[in-house]
Amino acid sequence: MLQVKNLSGGYSDANILKNITFAVSRGEMFGILGPNGSGKSTLLKVMSRLLSYKDGEITLDGRPLQQYSSKNLAKLMAVLPQVTSEMFPFTVKETVELGRYAHQRGLFHTWSPKDEAVVQEVMALTKMKEFQDVSLQELSGGERQRAFLAQALAQEPDILLLDEPTNHLDLSHQKGLLDRLRRWTRQRGLTVVTVFHDLNLAGLYCDRLLLLNEGEVVCIGSPEEVLNETLIQRIYRTALENHPHPEVPKPNMVLIPESGKDDKTILDEKYLSRNDESVLFDSPTPLKTIASASGGSGLGWKEKFIISTGRPSIDKGEKTVAMQIDDDQLYTNYSVNHEGGFSILFVLTADRRLGFFHTWLFINGHVSENALIEALAAALEGKQTALKNKVRPKETDDGIVVAATQKGAILPSARPSSELGQAIRRGLLDCSEKLFSSMKSGLSN
Ligand SMILES: Nc1ncnc2c1ncn2[C@@H]1O[C@H](COP(=O)(O)OP(=O)(O)OP(=O)(O)O)[C@@H](O)[C@H]1O
Missing domain, CATH: 3.40.50.300 (P-loop containing nucleotide triphosphate hydrolases)
Structure with a gap:
C-alpha cells in the first residue's frame, strides 16, 4: 500500500x-x-x-x-x-x-x-x-x-x-x-x-x-x-x-540499572539457621529463584527459604519459599563450594526415612534464564545420582530451589559441559555424602 x-x-x-x-x-x-x-x-x-x-x-x-x-x-x-x-x-x-x-x-x-x-x-x-x-x-x-x-x-x-x-x-x-x-x-x-x-x-x-x-x-x-x-x-x-x-x-x-550489580554480598552459611525442627535461609538480598515447594513455587525473586517439620507456621509471603518435612526430626547439611569466579552454597535437608530430600542451591553469580533452568536440571540429576543406592518410600515429596544473587560472575549456562553444570553435580554429590553420614550417626545416637 x-x-x-x-x-x-x-x-x-x-x-x-x-x-x-x-x-x-x-x-x-x-x-x-x-x-x-x-x-x-x-x-x-x-x-x-x-x-x-x-x-x-x-x-x-x-x-x-x-x-x-x-x-x-x-x-x-x-x-x-x-x-x-x-x-x-x-x-x-x-x-x-x-x-x-x-x-x-x-x-x-x-x-x-x-x-x-x-x-x-x-x-x-x-x-x-x-x-x-x-x-x-x-x-x-x-x-x-x-x-x-x-x-x-x-x-x-x-x-x-x-x-x-x-x-x-x-x-x-x-x-x-x-x-x-x-x-x-x-x-x-x-x-x-x-x-x-x-x-x-x-x-x-x-x-x-x-x-x-x-x-x-x-x-x-x-x-x-x-x-x-x-x-x-x-x-x-x-x-x-x-x-x-x-x-x-x-x-x-x-x-538493567547500574547500581544493582555493584553489591558485594556473598551468600554463605552465616545466613543459614537450623535446629531440630526447622531450617531457615534468610537472604540479605532478593534472589532470582526457581523453586518447586509446598509454598512459593515457580519463578520469582525470593528472600526467605524455610523447611519445617509438620506444617510450616510461617508467613508464606510472596518472598518466601516454604517446604515441609513430615517427621519430628530433620537432618541437614550444607557446604560452600568455591569455583573460579563464583561460589555455590548447597543446603540439603531430609527426614530419617528419606521421604523428603529437599535440595537448595544458592549461587553467587549472575545466571541467565537458560542457565537457571539448566541449573535446576543439573541439580535434579545430581540428586538422583546421590540417591541412587538409597531405599526410599514409594511416595516422596522433594522440594528444590535454585536461587542466584544475579551479581558478580556472568554464568550463561549450566549445561553438563559448563563450569556451573559440573560444579552443581559435583557439589551435590559431596554434600549428599556428608548428609548421609551425619544421618547414620544421628540415627545411631
Ligand atoms: N525543524 C528542524 N530543523 C532542522 N533540524 C531538525 C528539525 N527537527 C529535527 N531536526 C533534526 O533532525 C534530526 C532527526 O530528528 P527527529 O525529530 O526526526 O528525530 P526522532 O528520531 O524523532 O527523535 P526523538 O526520539 O527525540 O523524537 C535530529 O538531529 C534533529 O536535531
Missing part, C-alpha cells in the same frame, strides 16, 4: 534520512523505532508530506505521493503529530470537526449528518465526548492527545501515521488505544504506521518494526528479529536484557 524507496533528505540541506527503503501492506501495524534524533519524526513528516525530500520516491497505492491533491490525500491518510504543550484556542469538538474537512462537499463545505455522526463516533471511541465543549487549553496532556487522535480518526483514513501516540497516555488509555488500533487493522484493513519510544509496546502490538539509527535503516522485521538484545544494546548504547513476555510470545526488553 505504502512504498518508500531510496528516500533521502530532511530539513533544508541537512541529509537527516539516508537511503531509506521499506513497504507497508494494507492492514499492517508497522512500528518505527530508534534512539533520540535518529530521524523517526522526520520520516513520518516526509511520509505525510509535511516535509519534502531530496531523493527517492514515496508511493501510495502505486501512485507517487506528490500526485495526490491535499484533499484526496487527507481522505486516505491522517496524521497524529507529536503533541506538544502548545495552546490551541479550539474546543475539543471544533478540533475533531477539522478532521472532516476533506470529506465536506460543495463550495461552502456543508456539514452533513454523516460528518456529525463520524465526529460523535470518534469522540466516543476516544472517550472525549464529555470534553467536547472544553477548550484544548484546559485539557491535560493525555486528553489533548486523545482529542487529536479523534481528529485523525474523523478523517476516516485508510492509513494512519502516528508519532508516539501513547505519549501522555496512562496505562489504561495506552492499552485501550493500541488494542483498538490493532483491531481496526484486522477488522477494517486500516494501515497504521507509528513511531514508538517504548520498545515493548512496539513489540507487543506491531506486526513489523523498522529500527532507525542516524537516519539509516538498521533492521526491518518481526518484533523478535528487531528486538534482539545485542542489536538493541548496540543501537541504544545501554544495558538491557530480553526477558520474553510472561503471557504472550513477544520480546520484552528490561533495563
Whole structure:
C-alpha cells in the first residue's frame, strides 16, 4: 500500500534520512523505532508530506505521493503529530470537526449528518465526548492527545501515521488505544504506521518494526528479529536484557540499572539457621529463584527459604519459599563450594526415612534464564545420582530451589559441559555424602 524507496533528505540541506527503503501492506501495524534524533519524526513528516525530500520516491497505492491533491490525500491518510504543550484556542469538538474537512462537499463545505455522526463516533471511541465543549487549553496532556487522535480518526483514513501516540497516555488509555488500533487493522484493513519510544509496546502490538539509527535503516522485521538484545544494546548504547513476555510470545526488553550489580554480598552459611525442627535461609538480598515447594513455587525473586517439620507456621509471603518435612526430626547439611569466579552454597535437608530430600542451591553469580533452568536440571540429576543406592518410600515429596544473587560472575549456562553444570553435580554429590553420614550417626545416637 505504502512504498518508500531510496528516500533521502530532511530539513533544508541537512541529509537527516539516508537511503531509506521499506513497504507497508494494507492492514499492517508497522512500528518505527530508534534512539533520540535518529530521524523517526522526520520520516513520518516526509511520509505525510509535511516535509519534502531530496531523493527517492514515496508511493501510495502505486501512485507517487506528490500526485495526490491535499484533499484526496487527507481522505486516505491522517496524521497524529507529536503533541506538544502548545495552546490551541479550539474546543475539543471544533478540533475533531477539522478532521472532516476533506470529506465536506460543495463550495461552502456543508456539514452533513454523516460528518456529525463520524465526529460523535470518534469522540466516543476516544472517550472525549464529555470534553467536547472544553477548550484544548484546559485539557491535560493525555486528553489533548486523545482529542487529536479523534481528529485523525474523523478523517476516516485508510492509513494512519502516528508519532508516539501513547505519549501522555496512562496505562489504561495506552492499552485501550493500541488494542483498538490493532483491531481496526484486522477488522477494517486500516494501515497504521507509528513511531514508538517504548520498545515493548512496539513489540507487543506491531506486526513489523523498522529500527532507525542516524537516519539509516538498521533492521526491518518481526518484533523478535528487531528486538534482539545485542542489536538493541548496540543501537541504544545501554544495558538491557530480553526477558520474553510472561503471557504472550513477544520480546520484552528490561533495563538493567547500574547500581544493582555493584553489591558485594556473598551468600554463605552465616545466613543459614537450623535446629531440630526447622531450617531457615534468610537472604540479605532478593534472589532470582526457581523453586518447586509446598509454598512459593515457580519463578520469582525470593528472600526467605524455610523447611519445617509438620506444617510450616510461617508467613508464606510472596518472598518466601516454604517446604515441609513430615517427621519430628530433620537432618541437614550444607557446604560452600568455591569455583573460579563464583561460589555455590548447597543446603540439603531430609527426614530419617528419606521421604523428603529437599535440595537448595544458592549461587553467587549472575545466571541467565537458560542457565537457571539448566541449573535446576543439573541439580535434579545430581540428586538422583546421590540417591541412587538409597531405599526410599514409594511416595516422596522433594522440594528444590535454585536461587542466584544475579551479581558478580556472568554464568550463561549450566549445561553438563559448563563450569556451573559440573560444579552443581559435583557439589551435590559431596554434600549428599556428608548428609548421609551425619544421618547414620544421628540415627545411631
Ligand atoms: N525543524 C528542524 N530543523 C532542522 N533540524 C531538525 C528539525 N527537527 C529535527 N531536526 C533534526 O533532525 C534530526 C532527526 O530528528 P527527529 O525529530 O526526526 O528525530 P526522532 O528520531 O524523532 O527523535 P526523538 O526520539 O527525540 O523524537 C535530529 O538531529 C534533529 O536535531
